[in-house]
Amino acid sequence: MKKMRMSKAREKPLARPQGLKSGDTVGIVAPAGAFQEGALDFGIELLKETGFSVRIPEDLYARKKYLAGSDRRRAETINRFFSDDSIQAIVCARGGFGSMRILDRLDYAAIRKNPKIFLGFSDITALLWALYARCGMIVFHGPVLTSLQQSDTDSVDSFRQVFFSNEPVRMVPDEPRVLQSGIASGRVVGGNLATLCHLVGTDYQPDFNGCLLLLEDRGEPLYKIDRMLTQLHMAGSLEGVAGILLGGFESCGAEAAVFEIVYDRFHKNNIPIMGGFPIGHGPRNITLPLGGGAVLDTDRGCLSFLAPAIRNEGVH
Numbered sequence: 001m002k003k004m005r006m007s008k009a010r011e012k013p014l015a016r017p018q019g020l021k022s023g024d025t026v027g028i029v030a031p032a033g034a035f036q037e038g039a040l041d042f043g044i045e046l047l048k049e050t051g052f053s054v055r056i057p058e059d060l061y062a063r064k065k066y067l068a069g070s071d072r073r074r075a076e077t078i079n080r081f082f083s084d085d086s087i088q089a090i091v092c093a094r095g096g097f098g099s100m101r102i103l104d105r106l107d108y109a110a111i112r113k114n115p116k117i118f119l120g121f122s123d124i125t126a127l128l129w130a131l132y133a134r135c136g137m138i139v140f141h142g143p144v145l146t147s148l149q150q151s152d153t154d155s156v157d158s159f160r161q162v163f164f165s166n167e168p169v170r171m172v173p174d175e176p177r178v179l180q181s182g183i184a185s186g187r188v189v190g191g192n193l194a195t196l197c198h199l200v201g202t203d204y205q206p207d208f209n210g211c212l213l214l215l216e217d218r219g220e221p222l223y224k225i226d227r228m229l230t231q232l233h234m235a236g237s238l239e240g241v242a243g244i245l246l247g248g249f250e251s252c253g254a255e256a257a258v259f260e261i262v263y264d265r266f267h268k269n270n271i272p273i274m275g276g277f278p279i280g281h282g283p284r285n286i287t288l289p290l291g292g293g294a295v296l297d298t299d300r301g302c303l304s305f306l307a308p309a310i311r312n313e314g315v316h
Contacts, residue, residue, distance in 0.1 A: 014187075014291045015115040015137040017089070019312040020163040022051035024088040027081040028145065030060055030068035032123045033096020035146055037061050040093055043145030047091070050160050055087055067098045074098065075105035078127075082111045089163060094146040095122030099195070103127070103204055108134040117163060117310065120144050121285065122218075125191030130204050132189060132291045138309050141191050141214070141279065142287030150283055158287040166312035168305040169289060173276035176301035177246070177255075179263045182272030184243035185295045188288065188303070190214035197228040200235045209240035212296050212303070214288070215262075216247030216280035222257050225249070229265045241266070243296040244273040245303060248280030272298045 020026075026047050028040070040060075047054050057077050062069030081087050103126060112135040119140040120127065128139045143151050143159050151159070189206075190196065190213045196206050217225065232238050244266055249258045259275055266273055274296065278284040289309035296303050 012136065014132070015112075015135070016309060016311050017115045017117045017138065019166060019310040020052065020088050020117070023053065025053040025055050025086055026089045026091055027055040027084070027087040028057070028060060028093055029074070029077050029081060029090055030093040031074050031078060031102060031127060032068065032092070032098035033094050034063040034066060034068045035061075035094045039146045042149040043091075046148060046156065046160075050163070052163075055081070060093065066096070067101075068093070071101050071105060075102040078102070079107045079110065082114045082116060087116070089117035090119070092120030092124045092144045094144050095120065095124050097123055099123045099126040100198060103130050106130065111135050112137070119162065119287065122192050122281065123195055125195040126199060126204070128191055128290055129189070129196065129199065129206055133204070133206075138289050138291040140287055140309070141290050143285050147285065151285060152283045154278070155283070155285045162287045162310075164312070166308045166310060168308050170302060170304045171277065171286065171288065172302040173278060175276050176298070177259065177275035178298045178301070179259055179273035179275060180267050180271065181298045182243070182270075183295065183297045183299070184212060184272050185293065186210050186212045186242035187291055188212045188214060188245070188294050188305070189290055190245075191216065191290070193217040193225065193228055194220060197231055200231055200237065205235065206237045208237055210242055212243045212245060212294060213238075213241050214245045214247060214277070214279065214290070216249065217252060218250040218281035220249075220252050222253045222261060225252060225258060226261050229261065233265065241269065241271065243271050245277050245296065246273070246275035247277045248282045250281040272296050274298050274301070277303070
């Protein structure tokens, strides 16, 4: 029997957001890149068909060069929506670039008092990490509204399910790729590799000690993936990581070559490393809670969370 590596992550439970019911309101925020108006239509209609009201700020389609409006405006919308009791969940419109620019403008004290479902990926990884680390709340790595139209059925279904499900998530990749076998427990954290790397040297530098680290990316050549992992290692962010979960690395070169780079960086840590998770920039991007405790078991080829990510109390 393999010995399970126990997590050194914080023991304090994280705040779980309240689950939604039909008729609740989902607010749309644009923390990062600019986009065309029609790009959100599919996602907005999907939310309405799921039974939600949708709150769209008047300046959602603002543009300042490549950003969705000014830093002040983008941050203020997030702060306002977290403090607004009539909004029960927040979904990001698009990734791209810009989330890092507003981290110092967020009201973390107010957000900490009002945990809500907050969903996005890619550049939104900066916000996911900051809300997890500064506010002690579970957040959700999953499609943004602009990506939903290209998402497959499973991704759309998991996007919908996150608002209601009070069952612990269990993810079993169709084709698990075990780079190093083992069993480990810890909080699941991470997301986009490039974005996490760009937080190094800031007040939001990631610390993955005792955690199961999820990584995905798009359009980064192999040498850059190697360089980013090396930088995270040299900065101390990877010290004590309990296990590695690899999502998609779209247009980054051969998958086997990516795996080789990751294995070279982590195999001496004697931790489980598994790829094949349907998470990232491809058409399949299954929604996953970040911050919750889970077990990675390469023998069973699965990631199993220990508790539900949301509360379903029936009232807000």
